[in-house]
Amino acid sequence: MPIADKLFKINEFIYAATEKSGRERGAVKLVAVSKTKSATDIATAFKSGQRLFGENYIQEIIQKLKTVEEPVQWHFIGHLQSNKVKYIAGKVSLIHSVDRISLVEEIDRQWGKLGEQCDILIQVNISAEASKSGTTRDGALKLIREASLFPNVKVKGLMTMPPFFDNPELARPYFAELKRLSDIIANEQIEGVQMRELSMGMSGDFEVAIEEGSTLVRIGKAIFGER
Numbered sequence: 001m002p003i004a005d006k007l008f009k010i011n012e013f014i015y016a017a018t019e020k021s022g023r024e025r026g027a028v029k030l031v032a033v034s035k036t037k038s039a040t041d042i043a044t045a046f047k048s049g050q051r052l053f054g055e056n057y058i059q060e061i062i063q064k065l066k067t068v069e070e071p072v073q074w075h076f077i078g079h080l081q082s083n084k085v086k087y088i089a090g091k092v093s094l095i096h097s098v099d100r101i102s103l104v105e106e107i108d109r110q111w112g113k114l115g116e117q118c119d120i121l122i123q124v125n126i127s128a129e130a131s132k133s134g135t136t137r138d139g140a141l142k143l144i145r146e147a148s149l150f151p152n153v154k155v156k157g158l159m160t161m162p163p164f165f166d167n168p169e170l171a172r173p174y175f176a177e178l179k180r181l182s183d184i185i186a187n188e189q190i191e192g193v194q195m196r197e198l199s200m201g202m203s204g205d206f207e208v209a210i211e212e213g214s215t216l217v218r219i220g221k222a223i224f225g226e227r
């Protein structure tokens, strides 16, 4: 199926799940995950109306910042080394994968040089799998308190990646847990922190994630095909 048709279908599924969760159309945004895919694929998705794209790898996003001519909006969603932050400063509108204060510090420094602020999400390793990045469940609140003191960084919410399951229902408890954690942190009313976004849900489980409160779904394969 062409990218345009897959995008159309995904948007319909997103809308249906959004309605089912009692929210307005537009409450859930689609981040088209274009990692390993070409600038041409991105242009095709852009022509079908997709504006927001997510990338995982610094080398790849550096290339795409040069080769993609369409005025797309970029999110960085992958593991980020502090010494690479400078390459994306001012060029991405949200970083989903912030999991340590040293990274917050560097984001603050690089965006500060530009006189701009960077929106970030805190990645939480809800499942506590050793192979996954992210703060611990308990570490999230502490990290957000610390991050809130940096003037050029704005915490906007949380992100998680549950373990992979063939049955998306099995991911539901992890999504519910991230939402619960987000509500707990929101209740703390930390100055400058808005717990507005929940980045959760991928190709195989985004409908369940939306039912549990996701506001940003990160979908690659279901739009662009296998990698």
Ligand SMILES: *Cc1c(COP(=O)(O)O)cnc(C)c1O
Pocket (backbone or CB within 6 Å): 033, 035, 056, 077, 078, 161, 202, 203, 204, 218, 219, 220, 221, 222
């Ligand atoms: C690759 C990736 C996705 C997209 O996964 P798909 O299964 O292709 O939809 C989402 N989030 C992160 C962090 C990823 O690395």
